Amino acid sequence: MSDWQCGNCGMEIPAVEQSCPKCDTARFSENRRQTLVADIAHDGQTLADAEHMLDKLLRQAALENYGRIRLITGRGLIHREVDRWLDAALWQDRISDYRAEDHNPGAILISMKP
Numbered sequence: 001m002s003d004w005q006c007g008n009c010g011m012e013i014p015a016v017e018q019s020c021p022k023c024d025t026a027r028f029s030e031n032r033r034q035t036l037v038a039d040i041a042h043d044g045q046t047l048a049d050a051e052h053m054l055d056k057l058l059r060q061a062a063l064e065n066y067g068r069i070r071l072i073t074g075r076g077l078i079h080r081e082v083d084r085w086l087d088a089a090l091w092q093d094r095i096s097d098y099r100a101e102d103h104n105p106g107a108i109l110i111s112m113k114p
């Protein structure tokens, strides 16, 4: 964990603090409007690697309060399996929705829980 900067007032804040002592803005609050982008397919990943990466991404996005994930899956085996993983994540209530990106079947947009 490293120190962070308040997205509202710019104050440098020690890693142990979860909100700004000056203006009370929560750490990661600015991430809600941001999209976490990750490629899980183009570095020689096996199916197991990709599934593990996705799990880590979902954890990170939830912890750091991201609004969305843009997941690059390519169009091969990983892309065909990812629906099953994301259906499981939906069922486990870890995400609120997902869909293929318009005009790009190799990318998926995941909406995180509010």
Ligand SMILES: [Zn+2]
Pocket (backbone or CB within 6 Å): 006, 007, 008, 009, 010, 011, 020, 021, 022, 023, 024, 025
């Ligand atoms: Zn602040």
